[in-house]
Amino acid sequence: MNSHKWLIKNGQFAVSDPEWRIVKGYMLVENDKIVYIGEKLPEGEEETTVFDGKNLLFIPGLINTHGHAAMSLLRGYGDDLALQIWLQEKMWPMEEKFTADDVYWGASLSILEMIKGGTTAFLDMYDQMDQVAKVVEESGIRASLMRGVIGFGSDELRAAKLAEATSFAKEWNGQANGRITTMLSPHAPYTCGPEFIEKFVQAAHDLDLPLHTHMSETKAEVEQNVKDYGLRPVAHLEKLGFFSRPSLVAHAVHLTDEEIEILAKYNVAVAHNPGSNLKLASGVARVPDLLKAGVVVSLATDGPASNNNLDMFEEMRLAALIHKGVSGDPTAVPATEALRMGTEYGAKSIYVEDTGTLAAGKKADFIAIDLDQAHFLPYSDLISHVVYSASAKDVKHVWVDGKQLLKDGEALTLDEERIKREAESAFKGLKAR
Numbered sequence: 001m002n003s004h005k006w007l008i009k010n011g012q013f014a015v016s017d018p019e020w021r022i023v024k025g026y027m028l029v030e031n032d033k034i035v036y037i038g039e040k041l042p043e044g045e046e047e048t049t050v051f052d053g054k055n056l057l058f059i060p061g062l063i064n065t066h067g068h069a070a071m072s073l074l075r076g077y078g079d080d081l082a083l084q085i086w087l088q089e090k091m092w093p094m095e096e097k098f099t100a101d102d103v104y105w106g107a108s109l110s111i112l113e114m115i116k117g118g119t120t121a122f123l124d125m126y127d128q129m130d131q132v133a134k135v136v137e138e139s140g141i142r143a144s145l146m147r148g149v150i151g152f153g154s155d156e157l158r159a160a161k162l163a164e165a166t167s168f169a170k171e172w173n174g175q176a177n178g179r180i181t182t183m184l185s186p187h188a189p190y191t192c193g194p195e196f197i198e199k200f201v202q203a204a205h206d207l208d209l210p211l212h213t214h215m216s217e218t219k220a221e222v223e224q225n226v227k228d229y230g231l232r233p234v235a236h237l238e239k240l241g242f243f244s245r246p247s248l249v250a251h252a253v254h255l256t257d258e259e260i261e262i263l264a265k266y267n268v269a270v271a272h273n274p275g276s277n278l279k280l281a282s283g284v285a286r287v288p289d290l291l292k293a294g295v296v297v298s299l300a301t302d303g304p305a306s307n308n309n310l311d312m313f314e315e316m317r318l319a320a321l322i323h324k325g326v327s328g329d330p331t332a333v334p335a336t337e338a339l340r341m342g343t344e345y346g347a348k349s350i351y352v353e354d355t356g357t358l359a360a361g362k363k364a365d366f367i368a369i370d371l372d373q374a375h376f377l378p379y380s381d382l383i384s385h386v387v388y389s390a391s392a393k394d395v396k397h398v399w400v401d402g403k404q405l406l407k408d409g410e411a412l413t414l415d416e417e418r419i420k421r422e423a424e425s426a427f428k429g430l431k432a433r
């Protein structure tokens with residue numbers, strides 16, 4: 001393969017080594033990697049192709065660590081409901097009717113929205129994952145993918161779903177030039193019995209893969225777990241060996257001090273979904289306490305049907321704001337920490353640690369924010385502006401693996417008009433069936 005080198009000049013770059021600061025000057029990219037960031041033109045690069053970074057702030061691509069992309073087709077279908085009613089009466093009956101094409105177009109719509117909003121990597125848990133993987137391959141985004149499994153039904157059905165999950169994980173791990181990685185994912189302790197979860201743990205050991213699940217999202221679910229198994233979800237999963245694998249849990253809203261200690265002890269990462277937790281009235285996770293205990297807390301939207309968008313700037317802002325409101329402490333989650341949660345901690349959570357920061361040697365997954373807008377002036381503190389003033393609409397350019405996916409707000413790898421048409425028609429089809 002021919003080597004491709006290009007240089008950004010006149011840019012402002014948000015680096016975090018170890019504190020956030022803005023470097024004004026140059027960034028050199030070679031193939032899929034950042035090779036230099038600094039104030040001076042790197043020696044010998046006078047002739048290198050140049051991209052003008054004037055009026056642009058370059059930050060690491062945002063990393064959305066929990067979601068269900070195909071659920072964009074169900075956006076607005078079942079608002080203002082609590083989790084279990086929303087799942088049982090609205091989502092699951094519709095999801096039963098999803099065809100492979102529905103998953104493909106639903107995932108395409110979400111991936112388009114994510115790229116346009118500055119997300120360069122995401123985690124997805126869903127059925128018919130090969131369709132999502134196809135869109136990841138075509139679009140150029142990075143993703144951690146898993147066939148999510150709900151363990152209702154017969155032993156045969158469960159065995160078939162586990163086999164599907166493991167064969168997907170084996171087949172797709174490392175595909176799309178390494179942009180796809182995989183995990184194994186029982187949906188939740190309330191939809192997967194203990195023996196079934198143990199099978200996932202065994203498979204994760206056999207295949208050397210991380211585990212992911214929904215955990216302690218609602219108070220009712222925690223109480224049900226105690227009734228059914230005599231333990232709260234954290235001790236229950238610990239007993240089943242879940243945390244013996246690298247693991248990421250989504251939500252973790254209802255935790256005791258002891259549970260936070262257990263998560264910290266096993267290095268379990270938490271995907272915090274502030275928007276979805278508020279919308280489904282699930283509660284507010286103890287993020288400041290988790291961070292204090294040394295738990296890696298990243299940010300996620302959850303599916304577009306419980307959010308109802310995939311704007312990671314909104315999640316960073318919510319994370320920075322709600323914990324101040326709940327605790328009465330304005331320093332509970334500072335802007336600097338919210339930005340790490342949306343980038344660096346996201347990379348750790350989905351085990352793609354060669355991304356998530358702007359630094360020489362890291363993957364060239366980064367975005368450019370258009371600073372020439374009223375809501376960013378004065379240019380007093382650009383890190384503050386990213387968290388408190390920016391939104392998905394401010395993203396002008398996006399690169400993943402050094403390849404440009406968004407240019408002047410236009411998707412380069414996806415056909416936006418076709419995706420919008422197909423998604424609308426897929427939703428109509430679902431409703432009619």
Ligand SMILES: CSC[C@H]1O[C@@H](n2cnc3c(O)ncnc32)[C@H](O)[C@@H]1O
Nearest residue numbers: 091125126127148149150187214303
């Ligand atoms: C087995 S595929 C994933 C499964 O998860 C469902 N889901 C979407 N959002 C949530 C949530 O907040 N908590 C629990 N489960 C959720 C989705 O509808 C799929 O069935």
Ligand SMILES: [Zn+2]
Nearest residue numbers: 067250302303
């Ligand atoms: Zn979810």
